[in-house]
Amino acid sequence: MTSLSDETFQAMMDFEPMFATLVGVPGWDDRLEDLSVEGHQALRARLTDILRRVGESDESQVAKDVITHQATSIITKIDARLVEHTVSRGLNAPVAGLLRRASHVDLSQRLQLVPRFLDQAMERLRDTDRRPLRRHAESGAAHVERFLAGPVQEWEGDADLRPAFARYREFLLSLQGRDDEHAGLCWLPEGEENYRKLVRDYTTASYTPAELHQLGLDLMAGLREEYAEIGSRVWGTTDVQEIFRRLRTELLWDNENDMLTSAVEAVARAEAEAPNWFGRLPKARCEVRFVPEMDRESAPFAYYEDAAMDGSRPGTYFANPLRATERSRTVSEVTAFHEAIPGHHFQLSIAAETELSNVRKFAFIDSFIEGWGLYTERLADEMGLYSSDEQRLGMLGLDAMRAGRLVVDTGLHALGWSRQQAVDYLRENTAMDSTEIESEVDRYIETPGQALAYMVGRLEIMRVRGEAQAAMGDRFDIKAFHDLVLENGVVPLSTLADLVTTWSGRPDVSRG
Template sequence: MKDSVTSLSDETFQAMMDWTPTFATMVGLPGWDDRLDDLGVDGHQALRARLADILSRVDTSDEDPVDKAVIRHQAESIITKIDARLVEHTVAAGLSAPVAGLLGLASQVDFSQRLGEVPRFLDQAATRLLNTDRKPVSRHIANGAAHLERFLASPRQEWEGEADLRPGFARFREVLLSLEGRPDEQAGLCWLPEGEQNYARLVRDYTTTSYTPAELHQLGLDLIARLREEYAEIGSRVWGTTDVPEIFRRLRTELLWDDENDMLTSAVEAVARAEAVAPQWFGRLPKAACEVRFVPEMDREVAPLAYYMDAALDGSRPGIYFLNPLGATVRSRTLSEVTAFHEATPGHHFQLTIAAETDLHNVRKFAFIDAYLEGWGLYTERLADEMGLYSSDEQRLGMLSLDAMRAGRLVVDTGMHALGWSRQQAVDYLRENTVMTAPEIDSEIDRYIETPGQALAYMVGRLEILRVRDEAATRLGDRFDIRAFHDLVLANGPVPLAALDSLVSAWTPSP
C-alpha cells in the first residue's frame, strides 16, 4: 500500500478520534487520553473542513475499494452530525447528550489526564444551548437537570480526583433550567429549522442506504404485521392462546425476575452456552474474553438496560457485557438470553473484538457504521435460534419482543422526525405493537428523539446481512459454509452495507 493511501486512512482515523477522543481511550489507543470532545462551533467547523478535504481526495486515490468506502462514509457521517447541530438541543439524561454522556463514561474511562478539560467542555455545551434557534424538548430539559441534581447530591466519585468540578456542573444545570423548551407535540426534527433535510441525511448516514423515511416507515408496519403471526404461533405453545393482545398482556405481567442475581446468572449461562457452540458457526473466534457485570450503581438511573464495552487492545480489560439491574423484579426474564446473544456472544463481543484483532487499518477496525454494527447484533438474535441457543419458547418470545421493538423503531422514529408525530403517538404505537412496559417505552422514545435516525440502523442492517447471506447460499449451493460466511463478514470490520454486498459477491462469484 502506498504512503499516500496510508496517509489518507491515517488522516481519517485521526479525525474520527478527534471527534470522540474518549472512545480512543476506551479501546486503549494512545494519544487522546488528555482530551474531551470539542463542542464549539469553531472546533466543529475546523473538523468539518478537514473531513471535506479528505472527501475531495478519496475518489481519486488508489485506495482499496473497501477502504475508500469506509473513509468516505466516516467523513460524510461526521459532517452530517456537525451540520445537524444536534448538540444544540440534546440534553436528556441518556448517553447521547454531551454532558450526561460525559458522566456516564467518567467511571468507565480513565479521566485522570482530562479533568482539566471538563470546565471547557461544560462551557462549550452551555454556549451551544444558549446561542441557537433550536429548542430541546421540555421534558428532556427537566430530565437532564434532574440527572445533574442527583450527581451533585451524590458522594464524591473516584474519577473526580482532587479537581473541583461540581461548580461547573451546577452552572450547566442552571443553564438547562433557563432554556425554553418545545412541547411533546413537536418532538421530532421536522419541527426544527432545516429539520426535514437534516433527518433525511441522518437516515442515509445511519442506514448507509437510499431508503427514504416513508419507505422505512412502511417497512416497519409490514414487519410488525408479520411478527404478530409468530407471536401467535409461539404463544399457542407457551400459553395455549393465539390471541396476540393476550400474549402481550401476559408477557408484560408474567415471567418476571425474582431478583437481580437471577438476571446475572441467566446472562452468564447464556454467554457460556453460546461460547461452547460458537466453533461450529465461526472459524475465527475472539481472543479476548467477555465478562458479564452489573452497571455501576451510580450510572443505573440513566444507563440503558444492557450494553457492551469493547475490550482494551492491550489486553488490560476484557470485553464487558453490562446489565442494568434497576427495576429487575418488574422486567421480563424472557429478554435475558436474546439480549446476551446480541450484546455479547455471538453479537457485539465477537464483532468488535474480532475486527480489533485483525491487521486492518484502525479506520477499518473502529469505523462507526451503525447499520453494520447494530445490524450484526440484531442478526445474531435470530442466528442464536439457528444455533440452538434458546433454552425455551419463553426465551423465543423474548426474541420476538426485541424484533418487534426494532421493527417498531422504523415506524416511530420516522413518524416523529419525518411525519410530525407527537411523542404520545409514538408511545401509543409501541404500547399497542410491542410488549415493552411503560417505563421502557418512555426511555426508548426519549432516545429516538435525541438520536434521530440511529434506531433505524438495526433492522435495516439485519435484513441486508440476511439478504447477502441468502444470495451467497443460493449461488454456492452445497459449497456454502456458514462459518466462512461469518468469518468474511466479521474479519472485514464495519463497512457500509453496499461494501458488504460487494465483499460477499466477490466471495461467491456467479458460475
Template sequence: MTSLSDETFQAMMDWNPLFATLVGVPGWDDELEDHSPEGHRELRARLTGILGRVDSSDEDPVSRDVIRHQAESIITMIDARLVEHSVSRGLNSPVTLLLRNTSQVDFSQRRHAVPRFLEQVAGRLLDTDRRPLRRHVESGAAHVERFLASPRQEWEGDADLRPAFARYREVLLGLPGRADEQAGLCWLPEGEENYRKLVRDYTTTSYTPAELHRLGLDLIAGLREEYAEIGSRVWGTSDVREIFRRLRTELLWANEDDMLTSAEEAVVRANAEAPNWFGRLPKARCEVQFVPEQDRANAPFAYYVDAALDGSRPGVYFLNPFDATSRSRTLSEVTAFHEAVPGHHFQISIAAETELTNVRKFAFIDAYLEGWGLYTERLADEMGLYSSDEARLGMLGLDAMRAGRLVVDTGIHALGWSRQQAVDYLRENTVMDNSEIDGEIDRYIETPGQALAYMVGRLEILRIRSEARAAMGVDFDIRAFHDLVLENGIVPLSTLGGLVSEWSGRT
C-alpha cells in the same frame, strides 16, 4: 507520510476522544470533545478535504468506502447541530455521556477539560434557533442535580468540578423547551433535510423515511403471527393482546442475581456452540458484569464495552439490574446473544484482532454494528441456543421493538408525530412496559435515525446471505460466510454486499 486512513482515524478520534481511550488507542487520554462552533467548523473542513482526496488515494476500494462514509457521517452530525437540542438521556446527549463514561474511562488526565467542555455545550444551547423538549430539559437538569447531590466520586480527584456542573444545570433550567407535540426534526429549521441525511448515514442505504415507515408496519404485522404461534405453545392462546398482557405481568425476575446468572449461562452456551458456526473466534474474553451502581438510573438495560487493544481489559457485557423485578426474564438470552456472544463481542473483537487499519477496525457504522447484533438474535435460534419457547418470546419482543423503531422514528421525525403518538404505537405493538417505552421514545427524539440501523442492517445481512447461498448451493459454508463478514472490519452494507458477491462468485 500519513495515509488517508490514518488521517481519517485521527479525525474520528478527535470527534470522539473518549472512545479512543476506551479501546486503548493512545494519544487522546487528555482530551474531551470540542463542541465549540469553531471546533466543529475546523473538523468539518478537515473532513471535506479528506473527501476531496479519497477517490485519487492509494487506499484499497473497501477502505475508500469506509473513509468516505466516516467523513460524510461526521459532517452530517455536525451539520445537524444535534448538540444544540440533546440534553437528556439519549445517545447524543453530551453531558449524559460524559457522566456515564466516568466509570469506564480514566479521567485523571482530562479532568482539567471538563469545565471547558460544559461551557461549550452550555454555549451551544444558548446560541441557537433550536430547542430541546421541555421534558428533556427537566430530565437533564435532574440528572445533573443527582450528580451534584452524590458523594464525591473517585474520577473527580482533587479537581473542583461541581461548580461547572452547577452552572450548566442553571443554563438548562433557563431554556424555553419545545412541547411534546413538536418532538421531531421536522419541526426544526432544516429538519427534514437533516433527517434525510441522518437516515442515509445510519442505514448506509437509499431507503427513504416513507419506505422505512411502511417496512416497519409490515414487519409488525408479521411478528403478530409469530407471537400467536409461540404463545399458543406457552399459554395455550393465540390472542396477541392476551400474550402481551401476560408477558408484561408474568415471567418477571425474582431478583438481581438470577438476572446475572442467566446472562452468564447464555454466554457459556453460545461460546460452546460457536465453533460450529464461526471459523475464527475472538481471542479476547467476554465478561458479564452489572452496570456500576452510580450509573444504573440513567444507563440502558444492557450494552457492550470493547476489550482493550493491549489485552488489559476483556470485553464486558454490562447488564443493568435497575428495577429488575419489574422486567421480563424472557429478554435475558436474546440480549446476551446480541450484546455478547455471538453478537457485538465477536464482531468488535475479531475486527480489532485483524491487521486492518484502525479506521476499518473502529469505524462508526451503526447499520453494520447494530445490524450484526440483531442478526445474531435470530442466528442464535438457528444455532439452537434458546433454552425454551419463553426465551423465544423474548426474541420476538426485541424484534418487535426494532420493527417498531422503523415506524416511530420516521413517524416522529418525518411525519410530525407527537411524542404521545409514538408512545401509544409502541404500547399497542410491543411488550415493553411504560418506563421502557418512555426511555426508548426519548432516545429516538434525541438521536434521530440511529434506531433505524438495527432492523435495516439485519435485513440486509440476511439478504446478502440468502443471495450467496443461492449462488453457491451446496458449496455455501456458513462458517466461511460469517468469517468474511467479520474479518473485513466495520463497513457500509453496500460494501459488505460487494465483498460477499465476489466471494460467492456472483461478480
C-alpha cells in the same frame, strides 16, 4: 507520509476522543471533544478535504468506502447540530456521555478540560434556534443532580469539578424547552433535510423515511403471526394482545441477581457453541456486569463496551437492573446474545484484533454494527441457544421493538408525531413495559435516525447470506461466511454486499 485512512481515523477520534481511550488507542488521553461551533467547523473542513481527495487515493476500494462514509457521517452530525438539542438519553448527549464513560476510562489527563467542556455545551444550547424537549432538559438535570448528590467518584481525583457540573445543572433547568407535541426533527429549522441525511448515514441504504415507515408496519404484521404461533405453545392462546398482557405481567424477575445470573449463563452457553459457527474467535474475554448505580436512570437497559486493544480491560456487557422486578425475564437471553456472544463482543473484538487500519477496525457504522447484533438474535435460535419458548418470545419481543423503531423514528422525525403518539404505538404493538417504552421513545427523539440501523442492517445481512447460499449450494460454509463478515472490519452495507458477492463467486460485482 500519513495515509488517508490514518487522517480519517484521526478526525474520527478528534470527534470522539474518549472512545480512543476506551479502546486503548494512544494519542487522545488528554483530550475532550471540542463542542464549540469553531471546533466543529474546523473539523468539518478537514473532513471535506478528505472527501475531495478520496477518489485519487491508492487505498483499497473497501477503505475508500469506509473513509467516505465516516467523513460524510461526521459532517452530517455536525450540520444537524445535534449537540444543541440533545441533553439527556441521546447517544449524542455530550455531558450524559461524559458521565456514563467516566468510570470506564482514565480521565486523569483531561480533568482540567471538563469545565470548559461543560461551558461549551451550555454555550451551544444558549445560542441556538433549536432547543431540547423540556422533559429532556429536566431529565439531564436530574442525571447531573444524582451525580452531585453522591460521594466523590474515584475518577474525579483532586479536581474540583462539581461547581461546574452544578452550573450546568442550573442552566438546564432554566431552559425553555420544546413541548412533547413537537418532538421530532421536522419541527426544527432544516429538520426535514437533516433527518433525510441522518437516515442515509445510519442505514447506509437508499430508503426514504416513508419507505422505512411502511417496512416497519409490514414487519410488525408478520411478527404478530410468529407471536401467535409461539404463544399457542406457551399459553394456549393466539390472541396477540393477550400474549402481550401476559408478557408484561407474568414471567417477571424475582430479583436483580437472577437477571445477572441468567445473562452469565447465556453468554457461557453461546461461547461453548460458537466454534461450530465461527472459524475465528476473539482473543478478548467478555464479562457481564450491572450498569453502575449512578447511571441506571439514564442508561439503556443493556449495552456493550469494547475491550481495550492491549488486553487490559475485557469487553463488557452491561445489564441495567433498574426496576428489575417490573420487567420480563424473557428478553434476558436474546439481549445477551446481541450485546455479547455472538453479537457485539465477537464483531468488535474480532475487527480490533485484525491487521486492518484503525479506520476499518473502529468505524462508526451503525447499520453494520447493530445489524450484526440483531442478526445474531435469530442466529442464536439456529445455534440452539434459547433455553425455552418463553425465551423465544423474548426474541420476538426485541424483533418487534426494532420493527417498531422503523415506524416510530420516522413517525416522530418525518411525519410530525407527538411523543405520546410514539408511546401509544409501541404500547399497542410490542410487549415492552411502560418504563421501557418511555425510555426508548426519548432515545429516538434525541438520536434521530440511529434506531433505523438495526433492522435495516439485519435484513441486509440476511439477504446477502441467502444469496450466497443460493449461489454456492453445498459449497456454502456458515463459518466462512461469518468470518468474511467480521474479518473485513466495519463497512457500509453496500460494501458488505460486494464482498459477499465476490466471495460467493457471482460475477455481477467485483470491487477488490
